[in-house]
Amino acid sequence: MDWGWVNTLVGGAVAIAGGFASTWYQAKVARDSDARQLAMSIKGELSGLVQIATQRDYVRGIQGALEFVELTDTPYILGVSVRRDYMVVYTQNASRIGLLRGDLPTKVAVVYTKLSAIIEDFNLLFEVRVDASRREEFTAAHCIEFYRELQALIVGTLAEAREVIREIDAAYASSR
Secondary structure (H helix, E strand, C coil): CCCHHHHHHHHHHHHHHHHHHHHHHHHHHHHHHHHHHHHHHHHHHHHHHHHHHHHHCHHHHHHHHHHHHHHHCCCCCCCCCCCCCCCHHHHHHHHHHHHCCCCHHHHHHHHHHHHHHHHHHHHHHHHHHHCHHHHHHCCHHHHHHHHHHHHHHHHHHHHHHHHHHHHHHHHHCCCC
């Protein structure tokens, strides 16, 4: 009996399987590399934002405004203008965060959504500060509530951003 055709068939099957395995492995390595690069970029952006907020001490500034309003019962509007897009990495890669490991896609999206809300609040304060006709909507009671909520949002978001940074380090430390 001639087994040549069986050997050819088995050899062909092994070659095809090897080709699929090689292609799959190369795609996995590329995905893992893309995910790591994305994670490190997000880590860098979040680290920069945490450092800026810490160095500029936004929480203490809000606390000072809050204490002034509580002490004097006089509205005080902080004037912080956000003119730059500090979330470029996230904005340009939001559709790719699903590449990240574990719960990181959800946690990253939550942190950036909260950062966006903080920026929106700062911009609102700036608009009210420069537009005298809008200041009437900010009574002392409104300022107190607004500053307490903004302060809590900043403190919580900074903590969550630091946690995301730690999780990125843990998830991607060994894949260098």
